[in-house]
Amino acid sequence: MIDTLNQIVEDGFRRKLVHNYTEDEQFEETGNVTIEGTGLVNFGSCSYLGLENDPKLKEGVVHAVTQYGTQFSSSRTYLSIGLYLELETLLQQIFKKPLIVTASTTLGHLAAIPVLVGEKDAVIIDLQAHSSIQMTIQQLKAKKIPIFVIKHNSMEALETKIQNLNNKYDKIWYFADGVYSMYGDYASFGELEKLLNKYEKFHLYIDDAHGMGWTGKNGCGVVRSKMAHHEKMVLAVSLNKSFAAAGGCLVFPNKDLEKKVRNCGSTYIFSGPIQSPMLGAAIASAKLHLSNEINQRQGHLKKLIAYTNKRLDELHLPQFEKGDSPLFFIPVGLPKISYDIISQMKTDGFYLNTASFPAVPMKKSGIRFMINNRLGKSEIDAMLCQLQKNYIKVITDAGSSCEEVANNFNIPTFDIPVEISSPHGLNEGPSLVPILHRSILEENKEEWEAIFLNNGTLNYDNVTLVERTFSQQNIPENNWEFYYFTIKDQSGKTILKTFFTVSLTKDDMFSSGQVSEKVEKERLHSPYYLTSKSVISGSLITKGDHIFIDYEHKSWKRALEMLVDKMNQTLTQTQATKIMLRDFYGEQDLELKTTLLELGFTSFKLPNNLILNSLDWDSTETYLQRLNQKYRYNVRKEILKFEQRFILKFEKPNTEKELLKYYQLYEQVYHKSYDFNVFKLPLDYFKAMVDNSHCDFIQLYLKPEFSPENNIEEPVLVGVMFSQVNQSLYNALIVGLNYDFVYKQNTYKQILYQTVQRAKQLGCQKLDLAFTAELEKKKLGARPIDVYAYVQSTEHYNFNVLESL
Numbered sequence: 001m002i003d004t005l006n007q008i009v010e011d012g013f014r015r016k017l018v019h020n021y022t023e024d025e026q027f028e029e030t031g032n033v034t035i036e037g038t039g040l041v042n043f044g045s046c047s048y049l050g051l052e053n054d055p056k057l058k059e060g061v062v063h064a065v066t067q068y069g070t071q072f073s074s075s076r077t078y079l080s081i082g083l084y085l086e087l088e089t090l091l092q093q094i095f096k097k098p099l100i101v102t103a104s105t106t107l108g109h110l111a112a113i114p115v116l117v118g119e120k121d122a123v124i125i126d127l128q129a130h131s132s133i134q135m136t137i138q139q140l141k142a143k144k145i146p147i148f149v150i151k152h153n154s155m156e157a158l159e160t161k162i163q164n165l166n167n168k169y170d171k172i173w174y175f176a177d178g179v180y181s182m183y184g185d186y187a188s189f190g191e192l193e194k195l196l197n198k199y200e201k202f203h204l205y206i207d208d209a210h211g212m213g214w215t216g217k218n219g220c221g222v223v224r225s226k227m228a229h230h231e232k233m234v235l236a237v238s239l240n241k242s243f244a245a246a247g248g249c250l251v252f253p254n255k256d257l258e259k260k261v262r263n264c265g266s267t268y269i270f271s272g273p274i275q276s277p278m279l280g281a282a283i284a285s286a287k288l289h290l291s292n293e294i295n296q297r298q299g300h301l302k303k304l305i306a307y308t309n310k311r312l313d314e315l316h317l318p319q320f321e322k323g324d325s326p327l328f329f330i331p332v333g334l335p336k337i338s339y340d341i342i343s344q345m346k347t348d349g350f351y352l353n354t355a356s357f358p359a360v361p362m363k364k365s366g367i368r369f370m371i372n373n374r375l376g377k378s379e380i381d382a383m384l385c386q387l388q389k390n391y392i393k394v395i396t397d398a399g400s401s402c403e404e405v406a407n408n409f410n411i412p413t414f415d416i417p418v419e420i421s422s423p424h425g426l427n428e429g430p431s432l433v434p435i436l437h438r439s440i441l442e443e444n445k446e447e448w449e450a451i452f453l454n455n456g457t458l459n460y461d462n463v464t465l466v467e468r469t470f471s472q473q474n475i476p477e478n479n480w481e482f483y484y485f486t487i488k489d490q491s492g493k494t495i496l497k498t499f500f501t502v503s504l505t506k507d508d509m510f511s512s513g514q515v516s517e518k519v520e521k522e523r524l525h526s527p528y529y530l531t532s533k534s535v536i537s538g539s540l541i542t543k544g545d546h547i548f549i550d551y552e553h554k555s556w557k558r559a560l561e562m563l564v565d566k567m568n569q570t571l572t573q574t575q576a577t578k579i580m581l582r583d584f585y586g587e588q589d590l591e592l593k594t595t596l597l598e599l600g601f602t603s604f605k606l607p608n609n610l611i612l613n614s615l616d617w618d619s620t621e622t623y624l625q626r627l628n629q630k631y632r633y634n635v636r637k638e639i640l641k642f643e644q645r646f647i648l649k650f651e652k653p654n655t656e657k658e659l660l661k662y663y664q665l666y667e668q669v670y671h672k673s674y675d676f677n678v679f680k681l682p683l684d685y686f687k688a689m690v691d692n693s694h695c696d697f698i699q700l701y702l703k704p705e706f707s708p709e710n711n712i713e714e715p716v717l718v719g720v721m722f723s724q725v726n727q728s729l730y731n732a733l734i735v736g737l738n739y740d741f742v743y744k745q746n747t748y749k750q751i752l753y754q755t756v757q758r759a760k761q762l763g764c765q766k767l768d769l770a771f772t773a774e775l776e777k778k779k780l781g782a783r784p785i786d787v788y789a790y791v792q793s794t795e796h797y798n799f800n801v802l803e804s805l
Helices: 002-014 055-068 082-095 105-116 131-142 155-165 189-198 221-226 255-264 266-270 276-289 293-314 335-347 377-397 402-409 445-452 460-469 513-523 556-574 590-598 620-625 629-638 640-645 656-670 683-690 747-761 774-779 797-804
Strands: 033-035 038-042 099-102 122-126 147-150 172-177 202-207 233-238 248-251 327-333 353-355 365-370 433-437 481-488 494-506 531-537 578-585 602-612 646-649 695-702 716-726 729-737 766-768 783-793
Touching: 002 335, 002 590, 002 602, 038 377, 055 276, 082 099, 082 248, 082 276, 099 105, 099 255, 099 266, 105 131, 105 202, 105 233, 105 248, 105 255, 105 266, 122 131, 122 155, 131 147, 131 172, 131 202, 147 155, 147 797, 155 172, 155 189, 172 189, 189 202, 189 221, 221 233, 255 266, 276 293, 293 377, 327 335, 327 377, 327 402, 335 353, 335 365, 335 377, 335 590, 365 377, 377 402, 433 556, 445 460, 445 494, 460 683, 481 556, 494 556, 531 556, 556 578, 556 590, 578 602, 590 602, 602 774, 620 629, 629 640, 629 774, 640 646, 640 747, 646 747, 656 683, 656 716, 656 729, 683 695, 683 716, 695 747, 716 747, 729 747, 747 766, 747 774, 774 783
Parallel strands: 122 147, 122 172, 172 202, 202 233, 531 578, 729 766
Antiparallel strands: 033 038, 099 248, 233 248, 327 365, 353 365, 433 481, 481 494, 494 531, 578 783, 602 766, 602 783, 646 695, 695 716, 716 729
């Protein structure tokens, strides 16, 4: 996540869209800004009422700094400057409830939430709740307080979750925003009030940072203007944004809760206070909000908001959700397209923001702008007219469309009737020829093998085996769809070749073992909990460089875009939710990473792959000398010391009963393997391996004399390795173990060692030991190789659920 976010921000920095500084010597009444010598109309300000230049607020700052200096440095637990008491008294007149002023809204969350939520409580959080709340609940997670994520504004899901938790916990807290900072939409206030009245244990913590000031009596905000302050509700607001000062404020239903947070809130006790000048501004702002002047300012803003909505409708520009907040979100799609629109708007003299990953899903980025009282109708009109032209041109040039945007965001269809010049992008340059087959049998075997023969497990025969095993099955997780995609240039030269599958996957596939273990407990009752359809290059059971790209060809990027476009079409047709491009080995090329990022893919580090690149030793001793001293000692002590206890066989099972014994050992490993959590492979797959000439079976039998406590009279099968030989490459695919003997006889280490010897015996030059158990494989001389996948998701709900566990 951090690496991907860094890439996205760096891309924005290169485009001069982020980390900018204003160059104005002073700000005029318009609030416009100058960046790199260019004056821009500022639609990026959250100062909705435009109070920052109000003479009363400036006078408040001057008076406070003149009277009290630049700071009052003391923990508020010991001593607060008197300006705090004055400010809190004024705010109580607005909210009519006990409250605490905090150094910021975020620090307010950090002070209140860990105090309010008890050890026997549970927490439910809206998917789009502000990042500051998401961050704070990690403290609750560390205290083992259960956290549950629900889809954005889904009151049905919320009530279901309340009902499920009602008899298990003392209180059930719901965390939400009044105005959501990305989409500008509201919480479902009416439904929340009903739930508060219906369920005694249900409590609400709601952040109205973007709602305070510009609406409600005396600027009490969106939440308090839509519902009464319920006796089980805690409200957080901001003294920045519309209030034009600094700090935050927590409003409580009663004095007891206010006192508890004031006495115990960590960031209230230990963080620095709001300093004198900004306390002076906040006091002046509070007085303004308590005067009749606030009504005129609110009324003017509401007219501008209504005008903006009217012009958006007339210009056919889409909105994620139309409302009466001053925060607007125009759906776009990929971050790159949003960036291109914003860049063009900047060139045209307008400063707007993007809303992009990770705040929203990668393919649901958009244009985010705010309306404030320092803007006029003429400026709003000019900006929206230019936005309309740039919007349709850029999305069309990028190969998108109004229809695609509507489908992607699940909003009503729209059409922008503006003439544009012919689109470019994919249509530039010589035409490329895409070829799609739905079966490996339609592929030219010679051409396939020329690319994939000595590449992981991607030889023609093995892919045929996989396709036959996982096609037209009744069980959802075993029923895959296969697509074989090739792109050639006009001369017939292959630029890109791959196959991809659509299959049901576990969303926790690469989560930690602890997380997967929790998820599997839920799957005992709901087998397909946190699973989704995925479009995956290759398949879940194949390994290797699944996507061949001729990077020397001048059109490789266009070919990659065409592949992504085809996979996206497939995603839509099959109702899948994510695309995964894999596997990419070793250090990643910056140009490839940048290209995939622009196409909406986040880089995802997979477990390391373990490889022995050379098997050319002439004796066991020579092999051992290649290991470092510590690993050589481990092999002698943990493996060679036990080697004579076993009988080795390399035979394929002759009967289904014999194969079933092998399969049962695989099942034992499967049920303990949470670090790479996938669906269990069907017995049919192993049957197909028996009939495949490329497949190799290693069986490890323990001699009876070495396990007298088990009353064994004949050798017992304690381990099996299912492998595949692809030319000079030996691929160890799946291991099966009898766990009665794993620790007593070191059977896992033994079968790994015997796999090394088997690959050498068959004349292979390279051994792929796959991933997991990295240390044990490194002891045998394997070297870890970084492996990456690139993932694009239409939603990040399931990811957030996993993050909360």
